[in-house]
Amino acid sequence: MSAILNKLAPESELADDRYGDIRRRAHQRLMQYGFPDLKTEAWKYTSLRVLEKRELSATGPSEAGQPATLPFEADVIPMANGLIDPDRLNLPAGVRLEPMAPADLINLDYGDRAGAMAWLNLARFEQAWRLVIDATLERPLVLAMTSSSDFAASVHPRLQIELAAGVEAVLIEQQADRGAGLINIVEDIALARGSKLRHVIQRRNADSIWVQRTRVTVSADADYRCHALDLGGRLVRQDLSVHLLEAGANGEIDGVAFIDSKQHVDWHTAIDHEVGHTNSRESFRIMADGTGVGVFNGRIHIQRGADDSHSDLNTANLLLSESARINIKPELEIYAEEVTASHGATIGQLEDSALFYLRTRGLPVDQAMALLKYGFAAAPLENAEPEALRDWLTAELETVL
Amino acid sequence: MLKINNLHVAIGDTEIIKGLDLEVGSGELHAIMGPNGSGKSTLGYALAGREGYEITAGSIEFEGQDLTELEPEERAAAGLFLAFQYPVEIPGVNNAYFLRSALNAQRKARGEEEIDSITFLKTVRESLNSLKMDEALLKRAVNEGFSGGEKKRNEIVQMAVLQPKLAVLDETDSGLDIDALKLVAEGINAQRNAQRSFVVITHYQRLLDYLAPDHVHVLSDGRIVESGGQELSERLEAEGYSFLEAESEA
Ligand SMILES: Nc1ncnc2c1ncn2[C@@H]1O[C@H](COP(=O)(O)OP(=O)(O)OP(=O)(O)O)[C@@H](O)[C@H]1O
């Protein structure tokens, strides 16, 4: 795999900017640990070898496609081909975007080779943004991540998003990658005391290899809710970890992935109850059709002393074809007392009896199947609020059924 | 309306229906009774076109058309309705949305215009109210978490909305309380007219007392072994199916 490393991170190409020391350190780690392979537990079902075969150009084209317009009012931050142009922004009151200070990046640790893509990001990021939300937002804030169809470069966006105490916001990551590059995102989201974030990840990619690592920290009485609708791409790997740091912190993940032929989507989620009196809930559903491959790994970790914590993890999965594959693994690690932790996991197929029932009422096969798939997948999206957001997500889901 | 001639139906290698004849005229209501496992539901599924129910011989004609050539949804659009003995739960699919989609799919297949939502809701509400069903059931997922009796009544609501030409009701009376049974019977009677026919599968005389069927048949081991009028069902109620054996021995 060292061939990939030399291709993705040639030392000669490390930028010598004000982050130079940080980059060199990250690069060293990357070389030291190497790249994950199928023997690396966290990458057991997802191979990055496809990167070996890809010709990734050094720079992208200048113009990226426009994101699809949303059916509600929103403030949009365009991130085209992985880059944000600060001069073209029109940010709402209470929101500011600034480059991250080197000091914020100095002590990062992504562990061994399982974290190689994050080390790679730290070595090679083009921009590192700090997005601060200081006031409750009236409209959703949208990070519109698009690329043009001729985009074939590698980019390593880095974001740190901070919600001030008591602030409420809806943040939508609208990801529509049209190209065939490598997008390797590292994102940290911090919720200060009493803040509330609804974090939407809506993804619909083409041929890109999309690796995203999202780490969320939740302070006292803060409330993090993720609503994910992943309509896939050639290869998607999403790591989402939610760390409940103080009493009263709440973390919830509702996710749906629809994976079609020639798509591979891997979600690794982790909810970490670091202290007691914290709650979490997760519901994740995957449907895989054609030759699609889905992976879901859901880890719940209730640390020693995190007593009186509650967590519920549920994943239901649907195989829509003979050649589709879904690998799921719920992991519960509980070291505390007085906790409730429940989990359920199923993989099934569409019920013949249900399909027949709908057809006897007059619904043609396609329509009956779409209705059954919708009935299966829509449940996690029901929790999205406000209603306009929920309607948009369910409408997006319906376009692929 | 319906002409079944020497029908043989097999599930896998097992023949279940073994030479069944039945003719149902316009406006008629036929009752089919018979012991458990005799093939009543199998007949219903074969009529509706369920996969795996292979017609190995014989014919089914519906309004002059060969029914066996049609897909289940085409049979529905042609006017056939099957109320299931065990209605299927469809999680996540809204009951009202489902029913309206089904109605519009049928109308589209027949080249009719879609129904507008106000007319639709009015029809459904009327039928829910006449069956004393809570309107909240419309907002719930199809049959999910419905009580046994609610599921059966929901089948009758669907029938009332879809307005079939021929309704096959498979034990719609089983699991209903005494009052609900009366409401369902009234619901069926309200739908009866000279153009609409019914095949009512039941184990109990009580429903038939309300419906006063034109014909009663006894299905046993995949064949109709006895046909008659109401007096036949009354005799079954009194004697059970033991006479079948007596007759076959005779
Ligand atoms: N999938 C199947 N495979 C094999 N045999 C089957 C299958 N489905 C039904 N049968 C058999 O066919 C026979 C007829 O079943 P059917 O459900 O039609 O009976 P029924 O007359 O409706 O009985 P009940 O009064 O109990 O509802 C039974 O012996 C049953 O076990």
Ligand SMILES: [Mg+2]
């Ligand atoms: Mg039966």
